[in-house]
């Protein structure tokens with residue numbers, strides 16, 4: 221009988237049915253970081269437990285690390301304490317830590333794939349909701365809380381209930397200036413921020429098959445913003461090509477055996493889905509959020525809603541969002557003035573994102589009123605970008621070029637909005653207060669759109685730029 | 696080690712209206728800068744409470760009438776966003792022992808279960824009726840009956856929903872899963888040995 225990837229991975233990792241009816245599922249790869257793990261190690265210690273499979277957990281530092289001055293001890297003593305605690309826990313339990321001196325440090329969802337740790341057919345867990353990113357490889361990847369981190373440390377297992385699968389087919393090709401970020405913002409707007417609750421999202425269709433692995437990661441990354449805990453793309457030759465030669469990927473003959481197994485885990489033709497929707501790629505425009513959740517978005521040539529056109533049940537929420545954001549009902553989104561441009565986060569801070577932004581920025585200047593920064597997703601991304609001279613392109617234009625980390629995506633380090641600043645951001649959440657100021661305002665968009673906004677000082681339609689022949693190449 | 700068995704939660708209720716209340720609002724990220732969960736409850740909804748105060752509104756969690764509530768009433772998609780367990784931790788440390796809402800984000804629900812905080816669901820109209828009771832009389836006592844999947848207040852009983860596995864985990868104390876997951880460690884090792892990637896496809 222034909223099965224989905226989700227079902228095959230679930231079956232391969234099922235240990236047993238627990239008496240309460242949940243499934244005990246083996247976790248193939250556990251990723252940890254400094255913010256959600258210290259309490260888990262404490263709980264484990266308090267119970268006299270030990271780490272069951274220390275070589276199946278990998279640690280890095282990302283959420284709280286400063287991205288400007290990374291010398292130890294950090295200026296922020298709390299950051300220093302949290303990272304020291306992770307170091308001590310890793311040392312005591314024999315867990316590999318990819319720290320600032322390793323050359324492999326970075327946002328946990330960027331380094332897993334780039335090191336080849338993330339592989340098709342695996343189960344992956346991490347105490348971070350954007351663990352869904354790893355689904356780009358055909359892994360089933362769960363964001364978990366700290367008590368579940370404790371469970372995985374103790375047993376390498378989770379107690380879970382099965383998910384339904386919704387296939388989202390994106391048919392046709394994306395237009396120039398339209399990216400995976402726009403696709404996922406479009407999906408979330410259509411299905412709603414609650415639409416995916418109880419579901420895994422399987423992304424398919426020509427537009428998804430044509431995406432690079434970086435783009436597939438962007439797509440899967442924001443599944444959680446649509447309420448889906450898990451998002452995935454079936455593995456194919458793009459997946460295998462990406463993994464070949466990565467440090468933690470199988471090497472030599474083992475790689476061929478791996479490809480065969482990985483391929484066998486893909487959804488079978490004829491597998492049945494709990495739900496399916498089809499989108500036309502050609503109808504998707506560069507998309508920007510105007511509100512305070514990632515479902516509140518509009519095409520760059522559109523208008524923010526007016527109250528009378530919002531469904532009655534949503535009117536109050538729309539009014540709250542408009543007033544928080546300072547938009548007049550029905551106003552055009554293009555032309556919105558920005559104060560900050562943030563290129564970073566696990567959604568959009570990989571090399572291809574920086575390249576795409578750099579080709580818009582090259583030879584231009586950031587608008588005088590805009591504070592612009594680039595925070596590469598990992599040390600490896602940063603090094604590769606420097607190799608290509610992208611750091612110079614950004615610095616010459618007036619962007620700050622930073623070390624790797626989460627930075628202004630969640631503002632647990634010194635990078636944050638002040639007061640009611642408006643930020644054009646390549647990150648994933650526009651919740652109130654998300655970027656560090658309770659009244660700060662976030663507009664989510666693709667890296668190319670962030671770059672264009674940084675130069676103009678206001679939101680512009682990136683298609684008017686990428687259509688010019690000197691910047692339109694390679695797509 | 697199993698958790699305490701949870702059959703019924705009884706107490707007054709705090710009504711918190713609004714859909715899509717995310718975990719950044721429940722506990723802003725700057726309060727995650729700690730290696731413990733201690734004292735998190737002081738910062739529960741801190742920015743929302745401050746904003747409400749600036750508009751001369753009382754946020755329910757600032758209202759002394761609800762200070763001793765042990766049931767939280769919410770609307771749809773409560774706890775969406777970040778997986779931070781700090782959110783249900785802060786709620787639990789504030790004295791809440793059960794949450795009733797229209798729906799919960801999957802991760803929040805899982806985190807709350809792992810802390811022994813049952814999250815049960817009901818239709819919007821039911822939540823509206825329950826919230827109205829708590830708003831009119833903050834002293835009204837609610838019985839959240841996990842076993843019967845119902846909530847009783849002001850002489851009325853409303854049916855609630857809760858998945859069979861989650862319900863069972865509260866009734867038998869298996870919401871604290873660590874012990875259970877270690878019960879059959881030989882089977883865990885067998886599954887690991889069967890997965891070809893565990894030894895790098897050697």
Ligand code: SF4
Pocket residue numbers: 282283327328329348350565566567625626629630647648
């Ligand atoms: S970049 Fe943002 S969303 Fe991604 S892991 Fe870091 S804080 Fe979370």
